Amino acid sequence: MKHYSLFTLFFFITIILSATSLDITGYLPSYRLESSTGATGSSVLDLSGFTPDYRTKRTVHQMNLENSYDTFPRDYNNNTIEYWYGTNVDTIIYFSVKPGAEGSLDLSEIKDRDLARLNNMKHMYGTNLLIAVSGSSSLFAPMAESEEYRESFLNSLLIFCRKNNFSGVDFDWEYPKTEKDITNFSILIDESVNLFSTEEIKVSAAVSRYRPLKQEIYDKLDSINLMAYDFYGRHSTYESAIEAAENLQIRYSITPEKINLGIPFYGRIFSGLDPQYWTKTMIYSDIRHEYDIAADQDEAGGYYYNGIDTVKKKTNYAIEKNLKGVMIWELGQDTYDEFSLLKAIREEIQ
Numbered sequence: 001m002k003h004y005s006l007f008t009l010f011f012f013i014t015i016i017l018s019a020t021s022l023d024i025t026g027y028l029p030s031y032r033l034e035s036s037t038g039a040t041g042s043s044v045l046d047l048s049g050f051t052p053d054y055r056t057k058r059t060v061h062q063m064n065l066e067n068s069y070d071t072f073p074r075d076y077n078n079n080t081i082e083y084w085y086g087t088n089v090d091t092i093i094y095f096s097v098k099p100g101a102e103g104s105l106d107l108s109e110i111k112d113r114d115l116a117r118l119n120n121m122k123h124m125y126g127t128n129l130l131i132a133v134s135g136s137s138s139l140f141a142p143m144a145e146s147e148e149y150r151e152s153f154l155n156s157l158l159i160f161c162r163k164n165n166f167s168g169v170d171f172d173w174e175y176p177k178t179e180k181d182i183t184n185f186s187i188l189i190d191e192s193v194n195l196f197s198t199e200e201i202k203v204s205a206a207v208s209r210y211r212p213l214k215q216e217i218y219d220k221l222d223s224i225n226l227m228a229y230d231f232y233g234r235h236s237t238y239e240s241a242i243e244a245a246e247n248l249q250i251r252y253s254i255t256p257e258k259i260n261l262g263i264p265f266y267g268r269i270f271s272g273l274d275p276q277y278w279t280k281t282m283i284y285s286d287i288r289h290e291y292d293i294a295a296d297q298d299e300a301g302g303y304y305y306n307g308i309d310t311v312k313k314k315t316n317y318a319i320e321k322n323l324k325g326v327m328i329w330e331l332g333q334d335t336y337d338e339f340s341l342l343k344a345i346r347e348e349i350q
Contacts, residue, residue, distance in 0.1 A: 032332030
């Protein structure tokens with residue numbers, strides 16, 4: 001009996017150790033989390049039947065008994081945004097706050113309703129929450145080049161994370177173009193890591209294959225969200241994504257465990273002869289509903305996108321190469337039927 005118990009224990013440990021470990025990280029812009037009166041149209045987004053002010057206090061049963069938080073009624077589960085993302089996504093990057101004037105924090109795109117929903121996911125499903133800091137150089141550069149402004153901005157950002165239960169900050173500066181901007185970005189990342197690490201808040205950044213940063217930036221970051229899309233031609237093929245991931249590792253000696261391989265949930269017109277080459281896009285859900293597509297298809301109506309087979313192939317690459325995970329831009333562009341790209345990724349990991 002003793003030998004049998006040890007064998008059984010060894011067997012289960014082997015299963016646990018051999019289980020696939022790959023994070024699914026997805027950006028979720030504030031404009032995708034609609035109010036209950038506007039989020040209708042699919043089984044997942046249909047929030048009708050519940051009061052507009054759904055945030056009623058109740059104590060969590062059997063877990064986190066010390067906490068009481070804003071949540072939906074107990075039967076509000078398998079037809080909600082919370083359930084869909086909570087069961088399919090490991091990390092949500094809420095998009096976004098922006099650098100404001102003189103080191104202030106611009107919260108104009110942040111909604112209390114969204115924060116309540118995100119915290120529901122965190123409490124009910126263990127979803128990891130990050131806040132994205134986004135903007136162009138016109139917003140980032142004035143803040144990043146001033147020691148006073150950086151200090152004010154980062155302190156405000158830390159307070160925001162504490163208050164709203166965010167465990168990470170993701171910088172999305174698109175893009176630091178000058179040497180001065182890149183140097184100031186390096187300083188910003190360094191100061192961010194030093195400040196946030198004292199409270200176990202992680203720091204990541206969205207980076208591009210063709211807009212390199214300083215080595216010390218990559219070294220300091222806890223994780224890297226590689227935007228392996230928006231390349232020339234068919235903007236995010238399997239081959240171009242793999243080349244981008246391998247280039248990052250070889251050129252900057254980055255361990256694969258820090259890299260989230262970016263997967264687009266949208267299509268981009270792929271003809272270089274089209275005058276709208278860099279401006280014309282279509283989200284995957286619209287492609288799915290407008291065209292008769294198949295799982296092995298990546299092109300429709302002049303748009304190149306990643307179909308089910310391609311996202312599965314990219315996910316398998318991430319698994320085989322021991323990457324940290326895959327990153328999605330962005331979750332709200334997906335469908336919620338059998339053609340869901342998120343569902344395909346999750347099934348491949350399981």
